[in-house]
Structure formats: C-alpha cells, structure tokens
Amino acid sequence: MVALVAVAVLAPLTLGPSTIEPEAAPRSASREEILEAMRHSRGYNLEATANGPRLQAEVLLRLIRAAEERDPERRPLRIGHEEWFLAFLERTGLPASGAPLYVRLPHEVGQDIVADYRRERVLARVVKGPEPTRAANVHISWEDGPGKPGKYSYDDLLSSPTLRVTQKKDIRYRLLDYGDRLLYAEVEGLHGRPTSGALGLLFDILGEARVLESRSAFASDGCQVVRGRATKLFITRTATVTVWPDGHADQGVPKDRADLNVLRERLEEPMELEFVPGVSGASAEDDDP
Secondary structure, three states: OOOOOOOOOOOOOOOOHHHOOOOOOOEEOOHHHHHHHHHOOOOOOOOOHHHHHHHHHHHHHHHHHHHHHHOOOOOOEEEOHHHHHHHHHHHHOOOHHHOOHHHHHHHHHOOEEEEEOOHHHOEEEEEEOOOOOEEEEEEEEOOOOOOOOOEEEEEEOOEEOOEEEEEEEEEEEEEEEOOOOEEEEEEEEEEEEEOOHHHHHHHHHHOOEEEEEEEEEEOOOOOEEEEEEEEEOOEEEEEEEEEOOOOOEEEOOOOOOHHHHHHHHHHOOOOEEEEOOOOOOOOHHHHOO
C-alpha cells in the first residue's frame, strides 16, 4: 500500500524502558471509517502511483486523529487490505479491474497496515529540528501462504525518469507528522530504481536501491515536493522531486515556483531524532531486494 517517492528542541522527550507500554491487540478500522478519511483527500489524482504515499499517509493520520479521541486504550490501528481496497473503489468510482497497480497488487497479496501511534513507543528524543505533532510505527505486511510472493514490483511510468518500485513482504518505517511536512524515517523493505535514461542504464548494473528516508511537503494547488534518500552498496544518494497533482513526477523543483522552493528549503532543514529501539528500523540484510 505504500511507495515512497524517495528536528529547535521545544521540549525534548526522554523515556526510560519502564514508560513503554506493553503490546496491545490492534483495533481494525472499518471500510466506512477508511472511506470517510479518503473523502477528505482532494486536489490530486488518487489513481496515480506517485500520489499513493500521500493518500496512504493522509488517511492513516486522519484515522489516528480519530482514534486518539475515541480510544482511551490507544490500541494500534489495523487497516485491512480488503477494507482499503473497497473504500478506494467507492471513493474513486473505479471497478476492481480498473484499480491502479499500486492498489490492486497489495489487495491481491493481502497486504495489511498496522500503525502504533503511542508516541512513547516511537520517539525517544528530538535532538535537532521541530517537534512532530504525531508519530507512529508503521508495519505493512502480508501473511505467508501458497502462491504468496516474498515481494512484488510495479512501474511508475509518469515519473521522469520512469521508476520501478519493489515492496518486500515486510515494510516498516516511522511516520512523523509535523503539520507542514511528513517524514518517513528508518524505512526498511522498500526498494526502487530508475528504468529510463542514463540513470536507468546505471541501475541496470547497480540494481535496486534501498529507500532509507523520505520527506514530503504540499503546496496549496496540490503539488508536492519529495526529498528522498536511498542507498545501494556504498553509494547513498539524496534527491528531490516535484510530484504534480496528476501524478507526473519530475526531478528537482521548478525555479519559477517560489512556493515549491520554499517547501524544498523546508525539507532540507537539519533534523535529528532518536527513536525508541527494537520496534522498527532498517537492517543491513534489507540491502538485497
């Protein structure tokens, strides 16, 4: 369900192990809840692959905000693949056969999302940069079974260069909401590579790169600026792209869009966070897609 297109200390939060609450059984969000959250996502093409991460994050954060108000136990949220798929079809008016690959493939393998939004299980301390308003550990996975793959891939033909995204059976990341931007940190299980142009030829040799981090900010007209960091072998690359409302993605930010350049500068601000260990985080074994 996810494809990542590639902190001044206000009140540092330091938590000892005794403050971390035990595991709790997730509460499943209903199709109606997911659909209501999706209805508020407007101003961009929900069917475009590059807009998929934005839709998922917006819906997830709306469900988390509602859960904070309604669930005093603060149980993690489970978003099931069937409920998400049906909500997406109703929101877009598409038949099941017309759903985009980035939605259809997760449904076919049974990919579910579990988000633990108990901050004390996510963030230990903000060292540099702004304080997030919300933080969650996100786990996206499907169960083993006959015919179930260990990963799947799909292409984004609207990006420049075109991209191939590969998702492993287990994806984990930290999602932090700052109000004016989003941060996906300590990403594991997500890979990508350019498939056209000179970079496509280079990655034919190098193979797919592992996504480490992605930052996103959004303009009033539906454009988004994404700054991602990925690694392959000993090469780490950071790149910024502009994703237009129709889902077309271009490298860099147009010089004549002052508002988008403000977003770019915001995403480039230094951020340093200490996360609660042992809950999520990329490992060296994740280098092989």
